[in-house]
Amino acid sequence: MRKREKLENTVDRIIESYDRYGGINHIKGPNLPSRGEIIETLEALITIIFPGFFNREEIDRDSVRFWVGAECARLYPRLEDQVNKSFRYFCREWKNCRSDSEDCRIEGREACLVRARKICRALFRELPALRRVLFQDVQAHFAGDPAAKSLDEIIIAYPGMMAISVYRIAHFLWRKEVPLLPRIMSEYAHTRTGIDIHPGARIGNHFMIDHGTGVVIGETTVIGDHVRIYQGVTLGALTVPADAGAFRATKRHPTIADRVTIYAGATILGGKTVIGKGATIGGNVWITRSVAPGKKVFGEPPALAIRT
Numbered sequence: 001m002r003k004r005e006k007l008e009n010t011v012d013r014i015i016e017s018y019d020r021y022g023g024i025n026h027i028k029g030p031n032l033p034s035r036g037e038i039i040e041t042l043e044a045l046i047t048i049i050f051p052g053f054f055n056r057e058e059i060d061r062d063s064v065r066f067w068v069g070a071e072c073a074r075l076y077p078r079l080e081d082q083v084n085k086s087f088r089y090f091c092r093e094w095k096n097c098r099s100d101s102e103d104c105r106i107e108g109r110e111a112c113l114v115r116a117r118k119i120c121r122a123l124f125r126e127l128p129a130l131r132r133v134l135f136q137d138v139q140a141h142f143a144g145d146p147a148a149k150s151l152d153e154i155i156i157a158y159p160g161m162m163a164i165s166v167y168r169i170a171h172f173l174w175r176k177e178v179p180l181l182p183r184i185m186s187e188y189a190h191t192r193t194g195i196d197i198h199p200g201a202r203i204g205n206h207f208m209i210d211h212g213t214g215v216v217i218g219e220t221t222v223i224g225d226h227v228r229i230y231q232g233v234t235l236g237a238l239t240v241p242a243d244a245g246a247f248r249a250t251k252r253h254p255t256i257a258d259r260v261t262i263y264a265g266a267t268i269l270g271g272k273t274v275i276g277k278g279a280t281i282g283g284n285v286w287i288t289r290s291v292a293p294g295k296k297v298f299g300e301p302p303a304l305a306i307r308t
Helices: 002-020 035-049 064-090 092-097 102-144 151-157 159-175 181-193
Strands: 208-210 228-230 234-236 267-269
Touching: 035 064, 035 102, 035 159, 035 181, 064 102, 064 181, 102 151, 102 159, 102 208, 159 181, 159 208
Parallel strands: 208 228, 234 267
Antiparallel strands: none
16 A cells, blocks of 8 residues: 555656646647657668668569559658658648638648648658769769779668768758658668768768768758768867857858868868868868868877877
């Protein structure tokens, strides 16, 4: 009896905390998008982009059309549902309708669904173009890494290619102003690869991340074409004030021009920092001001002290 009383007391205190710290509750209102559903759909989209690499069943020329059609038919409603749920929760118009008439709520839900349907159709239409850009990224990895033995190896095994593939899909949804889903996708890639690319970053073609662990690319980063980045590189903000809200609409992260190479451990900070075309940034340097095109920036090597 005493144990039951203690359990009931604990339950009461948990419920009381729901009222006290309400900002981390989600008891009322529309369902949030499902993280698991989004990740499964993302992985299936990547399987369509790279057919034959991640399939459990074999596909060939005779069956590929049937397989692609079946996968698109299966995935489309799942993605539409998650995008719709995201809009329904975050859309200001829908939130304003929640306490009004049933007609208003129905109208808001329909508007979110129409918007979700339009974006999902656009994403599926975009898949051939995404394949073209990702093919260029694969080629960049093969050209830049002498350890790579084939394009197949890069697609199926390289964490940098995995992170870039997820980024390309998430960035499309980010540009369409889909809330939450792009961040779930990018954080999934971060968990899998150790590479953190914000879906809002703008990244050009023939992009290469070698090794990759510890790479951070911030939201307002702009990266040109034919850029190579190695492990431990940070493209970040110079400062973040105590009131981050006033900082959100500003350009906080650097701009990297075409054909720049950034070696391991380099940190480049600031929204006004521009690394010029063809520049080379050496390992473990700290940069907070612009670098002219074609320049090479290296830190002084530390002196070794050997004691016996």
